[in-house]
Amino acid sequence: MRRGLWDREMVALLLLLAMMPMTLAWLWFGGVEALGRLILTLLVSGLWHMIFMLARAQPPSFAGALTGVAVAMLAPQDLSLLQLLLGISFGSVMGELVFGGWGRNVLNPATVTLAFxxxxxxxxxxxxxxxxxxxxxxxALAMGVIFGVMSARLILGALAVLGGALIADASLSTIFPAAGIVLALLVSDPVASASTRLGGWLNGALFGALVVLFATGWQGAAPMHVAVSAALLASLAAPLLDETAIALWTARRRKRHG
Amino acid sequence: MFGSRLSAGLNLPQSGLPPAQADPPVCLTDEAALVPEHGEELRVQLLVEENARVAQGQPLMRLRRAPGIALVAPMAGRVARIDLAPGRRLKQLVLFHDPEGDRHRFDIPHSQGSSDALRALLQESGLWRAFRSRPFGRMPRPEENPSAIFVMAVDSRPGAARPDLAVIGREDDLERGLAALTRFVDAPVYFVEARALHYHGAIPTGVTRLQSSPRHPQGLAGFQIHRQCPARIGAPVWDIAVEDVADLGRVLASGYLHPTRVVALSGTALREPRLVRCQPGADLRGLTQPYVRPGPHDVLAGSFLDGRPAHWLGPRDRQVAVLDRAPSPRARHWFRAALERAAHKAPIIPTAALEQSLGGSALPAAALVRALAAGDAETFTRLGGLSLVEEDLALADYATGARPRLANQLRALLDRIAQEEDAA
Incomplete structure (x- = not known):
């Protein structure tokens, strides 16, 4: 009869709220140029949501703004308008909207855009x-965890692996800022990451491990490129990690209950 | 986030229990009815006619498929009205109360150890309906044998009465009833109580005590069964309220059915939460009328999470929620309304709220919700969904505002699995 709050749009709004510290800091230091970029990505993302609403009766979601924010902050510099348009259109449409909107997608649309x-x-x-x-x-990460819209296990798993690597090799500290930003903006998206408890730990650890692997083995790559690529692969592996966690869980239950 | 596996759950608004009244007043309503459970189909053979005088506990009808199972009069009175749907399916049988009425006495089996005799008594006295068999959450079939019985002396739903209040002063009956259950079938009998409210009466040997966290949904039978002894097709698990077990003990001792049950009245439209003793099948308007604040309101049988609008107290209901009627939604824009009708409903995002409302680590919540939405019976079974019934998902429905409701999706999937099993 009565309804609680935790529907899809509330989760999207809370995620947006959690992003605010980063977004506002970025706008503060980026100035007018950053603001222009943000407005452009928000407009394009919103436009595609409108098109899918009119063509497929798919209700638009505030998650489109999440995509816009992440792309504006992380996309490569010096892209022409057309290139940026192409990228965000590809990411929004092929990464999210064709699957039926936010919540039914496999990958974070911003991750798809940036990888593209x-x-x-x-x-x-x-x-x-x-x-x-x-x-x-x-x-941002703390707010996401407190609101319950990000997985604390995923974040702790990633931080544990990254921290361990930092202790082993101090030269990795250059990768840390980019990895942290990508962790908050892309990896901890509740839809595109693992949803089981063990899966969350593994997903975070995998992201951390991939960042470390790329940072040590990939000559000449920018830190942001390394982090985004790690996010893409970790996100792709999330369903597999969930399946693994569920298989282990069912095996344990079968042993216990016959 | 570090919640231990037993304390996972949600703190809910409105979970103030009715103040523990040591002895709730008896409050029999003028009318009462025999009704099927929601979604239950009872094809019956009537034993009485309209206007007949009946005694409390007297069998009024029998199931056509299983003539051993009787439905008995909840109170002494006169049969006011019998409504049957085509195919002799029971809609309702309404009784008028008669304070001078008789009580029906059941024949108590001589050899109390015999399982068949006890089964016959349970079915004849209508107490058979107090059991709920999982998978599927229906009344057990007449010759069904459970692989475990859960006696629920805890109810974590917001506003529910403490079930142990209902058996204060009836410790002997409860002990006798529990002992009968252990002799009834060769299966474990679990007695589930709240950790904080330890039951001090005697519990016969052979009954395993379990402690449950008071946070919802841990005090629901579904999550206890899921943990201890998952229900499977071919290995059904029964659950029963502790008060009904005490009623069984009463019948075994005296041959008379206990006339009342403890019911909690709560909700925003009540002046204060109340506990009352009323007959099964009581008239909810009559029951709540003295305590309701003026103004439009809805009366639900069950808690505000899983209740449904009802006129009569259902066979297994022990709680009534009276809620202020939500103001009718303002006229919405035509485009929004059209979009809502045409669109697929928004999916549920896996958050901490979803996980906690499905008992934390009890089961992979997001995977279960996905299997429900996809109608994937195989994954659903693998994840332990057969131990669940609608009330177990009511909290997740509330928390996530899911549309269509998860509970309805669960019922549709369970019905489909049951149909396939029957066909096989």
Missing amino acids: LGFSFSAAPWPDLVPPVAWAALP
Whole structure:
């Protein structure tokens, strides 16, 4: 009879709220140019949501704004307008909207956009966000966990692996800011990450491990490129990790209950 | 986030229990009815006619498929009206109360150890309907044998009465009833109580005590069964309220059915939460009328999470929620209304709220919700969904505002699995 609050749009709004520390810090340091970029990505993302609403009766979602924010902050610099349009259109449509909207997608549309841009226009330089933005990722993650819209296990798993690697090899500290920002903006998306408890730990650990692997083995890659690529692969592996966790869980139950 | 596996759950608004009244007043309504459970189909053979005088506990009808199972009069009175749907399916049988009426006495089996005699008594006295068999959450079939019986002395639903209040002063009856259950079938009998409210009466040997966290949904039979002894096709698990077990003990001792049950009245439209003793099948308007604040309101049988609008107290209901009627929604924009009708409903995002409302680590919540939405019976069974019934998902429905409701999706899937099993 009565309804609680935790429907899809509330989760999207809380995620947006959790992103605010990072977004505001980024806008503060990026100035008018950053604002223009943000408005452009929000407009394009919103436009595609409108098109799918009119063509497929798919209700638009605030999650489109999440995509816009993440793409505006992380996309390679010096892209022409057309390139940026192409990238975000591809990511929104093929990463999210054709599956039926946010909640039914497999990958985070922003991850798809950024990977697409990175592979297609590999000459464009990746952004190097200022340290305050990277620090702002910490309150963002904390807010996400407190609201219950991000998985604490995933974040702790990623931080544990990254921290361990940092202790082993101090030269990895250059990768940390980018990894933290990508963790908050892309990896901890509740839809595109693992949903089981064990899966969450594994998903976070996998992201951390991939970042470390790429940072040590991938010569000449920008930190942001490394983090985005790790996010894409970790996100792709999430359903597999969930399946593994569920298989282990059912095996344990079968042993216990026959 | 570090909630231990037994304390997972949600703190709910409105979970203030009715103040523990040591002795709730008896409050029999003028009318009462025999009704089927929601979605239950009872094809019956009537034993009485309209206007007949009946005694409390007297069998009024028998099931056509299983003539051993009787439905008995909840109170002494006169049969006011009998409504049957085509195919002699029971809709309702309404009784008028007669304070001077008789009580029906059942023949108590001489050899109390015999399982068949006890089964016959349970079916004849109508107590058979107090059992719920999972998978599928229906009344057990007449010759069904459970692989475990859960006696629920805990109810974590918001506003529910403490079930142990209902058996205060009836410790002997409860002990006798529990002992009868252990002799009834060669299966474990679990006695589930709240951890904080330890039951101090005697529990016969052979009954396993379990402690449950008071946070919803841990005090529901579904999650206890899921943990201890999952229900499977071919291995059904029964659950029964502790008060009904005490009623069984009463019948075994005296031959008379206990005339009342403890019912909690709660909700926003009540002046204060109340506990009352009323007959099964009581008239809910009559029951709540003295305590309701003026103004439009809805009366639900069950808690505000899983209740449904009803006129009569259902066979297994021990709680009534009276809620202020929500103001009718304002006229919405035509485009929004059209979009809502045409669109697929928004999916549920896996969050901490969803996980906690399905008992934390009890089961992979997101995977179960996905299997329900996809109608994937195989995955659903693998994840332990056969131990669940609608009330177990009511909290997740409330928390996530899911449309269509998860409980309805669960019922549709369970019905489909049952149909396939019957065909096989």
